[in-house]
Amino acid sequence: MADQKLNIGIILGSTRQGRVSPQVGEWVKSLADQRGDANYEIVDIAEYKLPLLGEGTGEEAGIAAWSDKINSLDGFVFVVAEYNHSITGALKNALDYLREPWHNKAAGIVSYGSTGGARAAEHLRGILGELLVADVRVHPTLSLFTDFENFSVFKPAELHQTNITLMLDQVLAWSGALKTLRA
Numbered sequence: 001m002a003d004q005k006l007n008i009g010i011i012l013g014s015t016r017q018g019r020v021s022p023q024v025g026e027w028v029k030s031l032a033d034q035r036g037d038a039n040y041e042i043v044d045i046a047e048y049k050l051p052l053l054g055e056g057t058g059e060e061a062g063i064a065a066w067s068d069k070i071n072s073l074d075g076f077v078f079v080v081a082e083y084n085h086s087i088t089g090a091l092k093n094a095l096d097y098l099r100e101p102w103h104n105k106a107a108g109i110v111s112y113g114s115t116g117g118a119r120a121a122e123h124l125r126g127i128l129g130e131l132l133v134a135d136v137r138v139h140p141t142l143s144l145f146t147d148f149e150n151f152s153v154f155k156p157a158e159l160h161q162t163n164i165t166l167m168l169d170q171v172l173a174w175s176g177a178l179k180t181l182r183a
Contacts, residue, residue, distance in 0.1 A: 006038045006175050013091035015046040018110070023154035025079045028110055031164050033079075038172055043069055045094045053096050056085040063097060066182030070101040075108075075175030076133070077167070080126040082113030082120035087127075095127055103130040103177075108167040109139050112148075113174045116141025134178060136170035137165055141168065 012021040025042050032040040048062040048069075054177050056063070082089055095102075107128055111117025119141055130137050140163040142148075147156045 006172060007072060008032070008038050008040050008075045008077065008175065009038060009043040009069070010077045010079060011091075012042065012044045012046070012079050012144070013087050013096075015077075016088075019081070019122045020152060020154055021079045021081060022146065024110060024112060027156060028077055028079065029163060030170055035165075036166065038175075039093040041086065041089055041151040043073075045090055048094070048147060050090075050094055050097060053058070053093055067098055067101055073105065074179050075106045075171050077110060077171060078124060080109055080111040080117055080120045080124055082111060082115070082117040085119040086123045087120045091124075092127070096132065099131065100150055102128075102182060104132055104178045106134045106136060106171050106178055108136050108171040109141065110142070110167070112142035112144060113137050114144050116143050134174050136167060136174060138167040140164055140167060162178060176183070 010025050012025045015163050016020040022044070029042055032038070048066045050062050050066060050081065051060060080091065090106050108126055109121045111121040113120060118141055125135050140160050142156060144151050147154065147160070
């Protein structure tokens with residue numbers, strides 16, 4: 001079991017048309033895959049078609065698939081857009097659908113927005129704490145003004161690669177340690 005690689009989901013936290021989270025998520029995944037130290041995968045909440053919490057029947061296929069996916073992961077990297085000083089409604093809804101599948105796992109946050117998405121990341125940290133997800137300290141912040149061309153084409157500054165590496169180091173260390181609590 002000690003030789004098994006951890007499974008880390010890179011969760012895209014936006015579902016709107018024209019979103020840039022897929023670009024950011026693919027960039028994070030490409031840097032992560034170069035490391036070869038874990039199994040990294042993009043987890044796009046848009047693909048699960050989750051109804052608003054309390055408005056569905058609870059029997060929708062996306063809910064069971066969402067639960068299965070989160071259960072299968074040892075840790076997370078959240079790619080978070082800042083909307084009105086917070087996370088997106090879609091991400092909040094996806095987080096709220098589950099409880100136990102989140103417990104005793106670790107997460108890193110990569111945020112973006114006009115202020116690097118810092119306020120969204122701080123809001124997410126409070127939510128993750130309630131879900132027993134340990135968020136790591138290193139937090140890459142991407143500016144819509146300097147890391148995106150015309151606010152839509154992702155062109156990250158090279159300095160962000162160092163922060164991604166440090167964040168992933170922490171996510172893996174914490175995910176491995178917390179996995180012992182779930183064994």
